[in-house]
Amino acid sequence: MEGPRWEALRPGGLRFVYGNGQHPPGLDSFLLASLPKLKPGWKVCDLGCGTGLLGLLLLQRQRALAVTGLDIQPEAVRLGKLAAAENRVEDRLFFRLEDLRETALPAGSFDLAVCNPPYFPPSAGPLPKGEARRTARTEEACTLEDVCRAAGRLLRWGGAFCLVHKPERLTDLLCALRGEGLEPKRLRLVSLRPERAPSLLLLEARRGGKPGLAVEKPLILENPDGSPTAELNRIYFREEAPL
DSSP states (O other): OOOOEEEESSTTSOEEEEOTTSOOOOHHHHHHHTSSOOOTTOEEEEETOTTSHHHHHHHHHOSSOEEEEEESOHHHHHHHHHHHHHTTOTTTEEEEEOOTTSOOSOTTOEEEEEEOOOOBOGGGSOOOSSHHHHHHHBTTSOOHHHHHHHHHHHEEEEEEEEEEEOGGGHHHHHHHHHHTTEEEEEEEEEESSTTSOOOEEEEEEEETOOSOOEEOOOEEOBOTTSOBOHHHHHHTTOSOSOO
């Protein structure tokens, strides 16, 4: 059986890992990691963290964070701990084998929660092969409402919740957030090119925030010649310019 795969976020940067049976790292995690406006000293919770790619991306941007990842998959948590040790960030990147719906973490103890959640209900179409991939992509193990409820409980008053999702679930997402006391504050749609319909959305909500949603300019991934845009290159750490 093929072993874990290791890749670097950038030359000389942090390295992430994923197993053969797990959902491979995708664009959505990189895009999501670019959304929060990080502050040194923040406590961050990654809901459904997998092997910890999102936490490592945040630490690549801001080293003075404490990131706690929750996941129900033992192999993903094992690999995440391996990655923390490999990168010598065990003092800043922690993993807990827990169901986010029943976590023992104290309420109100985080400044930021992030999540790359399952996008589709099980009834939306054919299920991915393998338990780990089904857990990552479909709402078999937890629903959108479960994720928002966990974030609403774990965040301090005024704390931020950032996540990536599909545009067709926007109404569901906004309703779920408000239902848990998380006010949508920033929305950014992601398109391959300006003339294409959005394929993803990035959204930030605030616990106890006042009503008022800022719709930011779209994030475009590709130039007319097919090359990555400058912003996408920055998100992938291919350029030194700040995000």
